[in-house]
Amino acid sequence: MSTIPRIQSPAATDRLPMTLPRLAEKKRLGEPIVMVTAYDFPSAQIVEEAGVDLVLVGDSGAEVVLGYSSTVPVSLEEMLMLTAATRRGLATPLLVADLPFGSYEASDEQAVLSAQRFVKEAGAKAVKLEGGGPTSVSRVGAIVAAGIPVMGHVGLTPQSATALGGRRAQGRTAARALDVARQARALEAAGCFAIVFEAIPAAVATELTKLLAIPVIGIGAGAGTDGQVLVLHDLLGVYPGRAPRFAKQYVELRSQMVDAVSAYADDVRAQRFPASEHTFSIDPDELEGFRAGISDL
Numbered sequence: 001m002s003t004i005p006r007i008q009s010p011a012a013t014d015r016l017p018m019t020l021p022r023l024a025e026k027k028r029l030g031e032p033i034v035m036v037t038a039y040d041f042p043s044a045q046i047v048e049e050a051g052v053d054l055v056l057v058g059d060s061g062a063e064v065v066l067g068y069s070s071t072v073p074v075s076l077e078e079m080l081m082l083t084a085a086t087r088r089g090l091a092t093p094l095l096v097a098d099l100p101f102g103s104y105e106a107s108d109e110q111a112v113l114s115a116q117r118f119v120k121e122a123g124a125k126a127v128k129l130e131g132g133g134p135t136s137v138s139r140v141g142a143i144v145a146a147g148i149p150v151m152g153h154v155g156l157t158p159q160s161a162t163a164l165g166g167r168r169a170q171g172r173t174a175a176r177a178l179d180v181a182r183q184a185r186a187l188e189a190a191g192c193f194a195i196v197f198e199a200i201p202a203a204v205a206t207e208l209t210k211l212l213a214i215p216v217i218g219i220g221a222g223a224g225t226d227g228q229v230l231v232l233h234d235l236l237g238v239y240p241g242r243a244p245r246f247a248k249q250y251v252e253l254r255s256q257m258v259d260a261v262s263a264y265a266d267d268v269r270a271q272r273f274p275a276s277e278h279t280f281s282i283d284p285d286e287l288e289g290f291r292a293g294i295s296d297l
Helices: 020-029 041-050 076-087 108-120 134-145 174-190 202-211 232-236 253-269 284-294
Strands: 033-037 054-057 094-098 126-128 150-155 194-198 216-219 227-230
Touching: 020 033, 033 232, 041 076, 041 232, 054 076, 054 227, 076 094, 076 108, 108 126, 108 134, 134 150, 134 174, 150 174, 174 194, 174 202, 194 202, 202 216, 227 232
Parallel strands: 033 054, 033 227, 054 094, 094 126, 126 150, 150 194, 194 216, 216 227
Antiparallel strands: none
């Protein structure tokens, strides 16, 4: 029997919930914005207690939680499940959900229906979609017109990484940097409340952050943006090998997790676990009655 408490909602907190006006105010005041990914209930509880401002249920969950080789295969239903689980662990951060590949590109109507499902079924407060071209800009406008806040995403956009030549930095020439600038301005004009800049030269991101009136959240875009986002599993060191260039690993949990499970396996094989303190007792008279009755079965 598990000893994990059956917690159905996050603990009470004295922090105010993050809202879009508060987010805009943080940019105006120059207060750095903290965003992190989460994909399930326990992860959400951790980032809630840590006091982050924004939580993104990113389609990166396809890789770090569901085991896909890229973000492309993850389905709308899978993303809805991850978002709903995360929602149940949060009280104060603003919850943003990624629209997965294939859930918004076909038409404005498809994009609105997908976004509505994230809000209605999974409890998201906003959605995020990738790209700043005409299609993405049109989808942003339609979703915002339907009353759902949208976060944009320019630079390296993993859903279209193949068309970009792989997962590589974007905007490293004047012409490409101007393309990023045009996309960001178009997303702002379409109604995005914030934009993620991924894998963009720091100097370019700094200039564009000054240009835009809405908050810019960077990942691999330097310290000149209004805030930062990291994948939870990268900053916790859950996976082996080198973390992405733009990520900082704050702890190395993988080896600790492996050691803990190995110690458990050793205890089971050596019959050290479970010990008496891990078991339940029965009154001796009841035990005798059970033994007498079991012979008749």
